[in-house]
Amino acid sequence: MSPTGEPLTGERILEATEEVLRRHGPAKATVVDVARALGVSHGSVYRHFRTKAALREAVTKRWLDRTAEALAEIAAGDRDPEARLRAWLRGLFDAKxxxxxDDPELFATYTVLTGESGEAVAAHIAELTAQLARIVREGVAAGVFAATDPETAARAVFHATGRFHDPCHAPEWARPEAAADFAAVVELVVRGLRA
Known part of the structure; x- marks a missing residue:
């Protein structure tokens, strides 16, 4: 229980961790800082997350899941598969x-954390490529796309568009030509998938 009387939950700890990371950065943020922000002992935080690494992995997963959840709605939508693929790729680029x-300090922090969080990042990429595979599979079933293996095609689409979602390319996203480059790559990808 926290001093405010609210139960200490994993979600509250993750929210506080995100704020601590924003203020201190990943190199200086500690579990003690998180506990202090919540007004509890660090042992209370450790009861929810056994290690600092587990806490960092969980906060990274939470951050990545926000994007995956928004894209899942697009992937499951009722538009035709080509429109969904375009919207999904646009949604991913816009989210990144x-x-x-909007929050360059926190983005930089998460770039560091995703480098440490192998499981969270791998699960995130698997989720995103599964969403793409669903769109491709439904496109094949509708006769819109030609792909013998939708999972392989989805991975290829994901990698082909990496410049527009991989954080290592973030400095390029604000350049004036980024939108035109994105549109050209999406057009090329869609044309390559068409039946």
């Missing part, structure tokens, strides 16, 4: 650009 532009 917003994260990088």
């Amino acid at each position: 650009r917003r994260k990088a532009g």
Whole structure:
């Protein structure tokens, strides 16, 4: 229980961790800082997350899941598969650009954390490519796309568009030509998938 009387939950700890990371950065943020922000002992935090690494992995997963959840709605939508693919790729690019532009300190922090969080990042990429595979599979079933293996095609689409979602390319996203480059790559990808 925290001093405010609210139960200490994993979600509250993750929210506080995100704020501590924003203020201190990943190199200086500690579990003690998180506990202090919540008004509890660090042992209380450790009861929810056994290690600092587990806490960092969980906060990274939470951050990545926000993007995956928004994209899942697009992937499951009722538009035709080509429109969904375009919207999904646009949604991913826009989400990453917003994260990088709206809160650059936290984006930089998460770039460091995703480098440490192998399981969270691998699960995130698997989720995103599964969403793409669903769109491709439904496109094949509708006769819109030609792909013998939708999972392989989805991975290829994901990698082909990496410049527009991989955080290592974030400095390029604000350049004036980024939108035109994105549109050209999406057009090429869609044309390559068409039946």
